[in-house]
Amino acid sequence: MAESGFEGFEKRLELHFSGDDPITGLRQIEFETLEEILNAVQCTVVSSVGNHYFDSYVLSESSLFVYPTKIIIKTCGTTQLLKSVRPFLDYACTIGLSLSRCMYTRGNFIFPKAQPYPHTSFKEEVIYLEEILPENLFYKKASVMPSKLPSHAWHVFSAVGQSYLIDNAHDHDQLFTIEVCMTELDCLLAKKFFRRHNDGKTSDSAGEEMTLMTGICDINPNAHICDFAFDPCGYSMNGLDGDRYSTIHVTPEDGFSYASFECVGSVYDDCRKISEVLKKVVQVFRPGTMSVSTTSASHELRTRVANAVEQQGMKCRSCTVDEFPAAGNVVFQTFTNRRK
């Protein structure tokens, strides 16, 4: 492993709010306010687009999605993601929204010593969050879900308030989130995420080319893709498909190559859909090791995920299940390439 390199593993935060008038809600946020918040995290917006349901921002370090009453932000590298919590809560307060749920997840950093406060340890992160979060989020739990692979463990902190349960009585049971972290990407496939020197393209058009060349465009052909290629390498995309987002981030450098994929789905979807998506994700990157974490009310998803990934020549090495009060089950599975 390289002594030091770019930290691909993201930190991910999901904040849900409740309030009286959540029609436009958080989407009203002025760009200056957003920039200030992102400045505290140490990242910037590089590209953005919205549809009738949400706004999507590609960041210099990963992604942000803003729904009327929900924010999903994930950032990689040495960003200080948790520093966005307080300013987001303050902003929400100005438009009459209050926090009803907070979920923080991340994998195992490749270069943990490079992380700044409060990301120096999971314990520190949890203390930081608990100090900020309002007291009414009383269903709380922090957990490190292990795997048989030392490089992969899943860190989860969840806090939920009563208002979330009331507002989301229906959605809560049907929606799930899938977070995939992949390391040791196939070298030839990873090369596709390097730009040619002086390609004369904008970051947007170079990103578009990568989306097509790598097959990322086929993962969900219905999604509108907002893509961005970094110089000299690296790639980010946000997908918008109605009210559902998806996102991919790639750090292709050999020695610490990393790619992540995340999407949301519904238990009422055709069950072949998520299998098809995972199959294509594996084909785009052919990782040596991958972890798949699902957050959902049901257990059933777990075998569907495992089957889809195993059909692509990966072997399931571990499966850990943990229940988070009022938030649902998190299932954390790891896979390695059969060649290993």
Next chain:
Amino acid sequence: MAGVEEGQLISCHTIEAWEEQLQKGNNSNKLIVVDFTASWCGPCRVMAPYLAELAKKLPSVTFLKVDVDELQSVAADWAVEAMPTFMFLKEGKIVDKVVGSRKEELQQTITKHLSGSTSAA
């Protein structure tokens, strides 16, 4: 009612104003850039000041602004699903499209179509 002009960025609030502006643009053979925008869309607000600046800088281009809530039927006819969407028109035909707040891409696409018209002339 005709649109309200802000430099060269013309907001079309009614179907009539929109059709009138399109007709005017088509007759003049100028490059038209239509910005489909929405008040509730954060990324649209990112682009607004930049677009106003571009419009001032490029008087040879007609910039039209359409709010997708005000002119729902136009947005539907033009299959606008993501905001902002910039449609490029020449002689009544759509020649290009940029979706999202992509400043560099927007600038490059305008340059491409402007230089195209110069060489044709």
